[in-house]
Amino acid sequence: MGQELARITGPVPQRSSVTDYALNAGTTAVNAQRLLRALQLSRPVLLEGSPGVGKTSLVAALAKASGNCLVRINLSEQTVEQNIILVISYCICTKNKRVTNCVQTGGTCQCQSIGSGVTVECNTLTSKCLLMKAEMSSSKSGRFNKPKDAFEDTDGLYDPECENNGIFKAKQCNGTSCWCVNTAGVRRTDKHDTNLKCNQLVRTTWIIIEMKHAERKAPLSTESLRKAFVETITSRYLLDGRYIGDVEYETPYITVNLKQNSSRKFPGDVDIADVAYYFEKDAKGDSIFHNDRLNISIDNEVLNFEKTVVYYVDEIAPEFSMKSLTPGVIAVIVVVVLAIVAGIAVLVCSRRRKGKYVKAEVKEMNEMHRGLNA
Known part of the structure; x- marks a missing residue:
């Protein structure tokens, strides 16, 4: 008969599907407290009991509640040491430092992206949406002709909403404000x-x-x-x-x-x-x-x-x-408009002064002519 070894460390290609396990129920709460006390010893803990009593479910629920992943290894006559070493072989994600619970599986380093828990492969780049979400989680703890529409x-x-495959959701929100984004996660509409x-x-x-x-x-x-x-x-x-x-x-x-x-x-x-x-x-x-x-x-x-x-x-x-214009852009527009208005005002005033000067000069010449004729 095969056995199953459960360990609350490292990532796992398959995460637990336990979502409605009641840790506060009578016997379950007592068993959970015993297990948590045993884990303080930093030594392996063996859970013993009849099949179906909830040993694996208890460990899976504790892993989920504590934010850890569950590595499950099925032990049988066919299990060899190399299989176990392969599953719990840890690795470093060279292309993304904002990950956790990294494990080497099948020659590929797989990790969980911080903030979302989505599994990413380290032999390629992580999507921008997952990277932004990871960075937000960490923080909580004239030279060329630019195209017209650029x-x-x-x-x-910002803290983005990502699809399961890592791409941005078309609609992003922050409290009561929402906006539409492109595949780069950049806002392309006003906020509504x-x-x-x-x-x-x-x-x-x-x-x-x-x-x-x-x-x-x-x-x-x-x-x-x-x-x-x-x-x-x-x-x-x-x-x-x-x-x-x-x-x-x-x-x-x-x-x-x-x-x-x-x-x-x-x-x-x-x-x-x-x-x-x-x-x-x-x-x-x-x-x-x-x-x-x-x-x-x-x-x-x-x-x-x-x-x-x-x-x-x-x-x-x-x-x-x-x-949607930023205050800086609006300020520039206001300054330009004021400069134009001021220029027009100066031009009008100078022309009026010139007109008065011409009229005064003509009046003075007329008086001279009348004096001479007299």
């Missing part, structure tokens, strides 16, 4: 009340990353610059090179274009929104990678960034109104 992320970090309808998650097809590099003695080589960025984006961020567009340079500004239509994106391809988020964090010194800082060298000289701005272009234009 816009920036003016809201910054909770009755807002977001019919679809609009895809971001073009991302423009603009960087300002630190002061240098000589301009960079455009050819070397493009080669370095293509190699970095394809190797570090695992993006297929066909999604990398032009790399433009006008000292000291570097512009990288990433383009990815839904029709061109193959299943399993890294999304350009995730690449842009990883890169922006790298450029600002807050790398998501585990102990691996960004290092771009051009002609054997490390490239340092002073400023990074990301612009987004969606397949459907955003729906902003004047109400």
